[in-house]
Amino acid sequence: MSRIGQSITLSVSEKEKQSLEILASEFGLFWGDKPNISKLIKEIAHNKLKIAPNHDWKPERLQMLQQAIDFLIDAGQIPIALELTKLLLERSELSGPLRKELEGRLDNPPPPWRWELDRCILRQQPFQLSYQDAGDRIWEFHLYHAAINRHEDRLYLDCWCEETEGNQDISELQHNWSLRIDRIPNDSLITPIPRGKWRNQLDSVSAEFQLFDGLARSYRTKSAIDIANELISNDPLVRQITRQVTSSFWFFREILPYGEDCLLISPEKVRKRFYDKLQRLYRRYES
Numbered sequence: 001m002s003r004i005g006q007s008i009t010l011s012v013s014e015k016e017k018q019s020l021e022i023l024a025s026e027f028g029l030f031w032g033d034k035p036n037i038s039k040l041i042k043e044i045a046h047n048k049l050k051i052a053p054n055h056d057w058k059p060e061r062l063q064m065l066q067q068a069i070d071f072l073i074d075a076g077q078i079p080i081a082l083e084l085t086k087l088l089l090e091r092s093e094l095s096g097p098l099r100k101e102l103e104g105r106l107d108n109p110p111p112p113w114r115w116e117l118d119r120c121i122l123r124q125q126p127f128q129l130s131y132q133d134a135g136d137r138i139w140e141f142h143l144y145h146a147a148i149n150r151h152e153d154r155l156y157l158d159c160w161c162e163e164t165e166g167n168q169d170i171s172e173l174q175h176n177w178s179l180r181i182d183r184i185p186n187d188s189l190i191t192p193i194p195r196g197k198w199r200n201q202l203d204s205v206s207a208e209f210q211l212f213d214g215l216a217r218s219y220r221t222k223s224a225i226d227i228a229n230e231l232i233s234n235d236p237l238v239r240q241i242t243r244q245v246t247s248s249f250w251f252f253r254e255i256l257p258y259g260e261d262c263l264l265i266s267p268e269k270v271r272k273r274f275y276d277k278l279q280r281l282y283r284r285y286e287s
Contacts, residue, residue: 055092062093066102074148074155076118078110114181116190117157121146126196130188131179138185139166141177145199148181151250155181158246160202169248170269176202176246202246208265211239215261240265248273 012020017037024035029043043049065088072081085102088094094102113129120127127146131139145160157179164174206227211219216239221229228242245251248270255262256277264271 057091057093059093062088062091062098066098069102069105073110074150076121076148078115078118082106082109111186111188113184113186113188113190117146117184118148120190120192121148124198126193126198128191128193130185132183132185134183139163141179142193142196144193144196145202151178152253157181157184158202160199170205170273172205172269173203173245173247178247178250204244204246205267205270206242207245207251207267207270208240208242209255210263210265211241211258212261212263213237215239215258245270252277 020037020040021035024030024037024040027040027043027049029036029039031039040049065084069081069084069088072078072084082105085105089099089102089106117127117129119125126142126144128140128142131141133139140163141159142162143157143159144162147158149156149158157177159177159179160175161177162175167174167177169176210216210232213236216231216237219229219239219241222243225244226241227244228240230240232238232240243251251270252274255264255274264274
C-alpha cells in the first residue's frame, strides 16, 4: 500500500525561494538535477541540519565578549573564561589579530599557581608565594588578605603581607603590597598557611583632599573608597573628599594629574610625602 505524504504550502517571495534553493544545493539536496526545498525542510525537521544565527555579530559585541573574558580571568573564573573563549572562536567575524590572541589563550592557559591562587582567595585561605621584583630579586611573602585588581592596564595582586621589608609606603601601610601578576614566576608554588587567619581588608588611612572649580563640579564619588563627599563652598567652588587610602603610591598616581585643582590636606604624613614629590618634580623642571 502506497504511503501518501502530507504537503504544506510555503508563502515566500521569489527571492526567498531562490535563497532556499541555494541552501538545498549547498547541502546536496536535489530532485533530479534541481535543488529540492522539500528535502531541505525534511532534513531540518529530522534534526540533520542545525539552524543557527547568521554570523553577523558587530565588532562592538565581540569587543564586549572579549572584555567579559578579561573580567572573568581577573575575577578568578578561569574555567568559565576559557569556555567563553572557545565559543567566541567559533564565530567567523573575528579579526585575524583577535582570533590569534584568543587562540593564544587556549594554547597557553594560566600556569598552575594562578589556579591555586584563585582558589585560596575564594576560600579566604592565607598562603605563601614567591615573587620576582623589577631587579630580578626573589621575595617570599606570607599573604593574609589578597585580591586581584587592575591598575593602569596591568593586573596586580593587592595584598596584606606579614613582611614589610622593602616597602617604601608610610608605616601605617607597609603591610600592604601591590604585586604585579606577571612577575610571579611560572614555577611559583602557592602554599596554604594552615593555621593562618584571613584578614577582611587591607590596612588603610583616611585622607582628606579638596577639589576646585570644574573638577569640584564634575567629580563623581568612588563609593567603594570615598567616606565623605561634601561641597563646602560655592564661591569659589570647593569640594572636600575623605577617602580610605590603602596605598599612597596609587593614591598619588590618581590625584597628581589634577594639578592645581587639587589640595591634599591630611594626614600630615601623606601630605608631606606628596609635597616632597611635587618639589622633586619642580626641581626637575628648574634644572
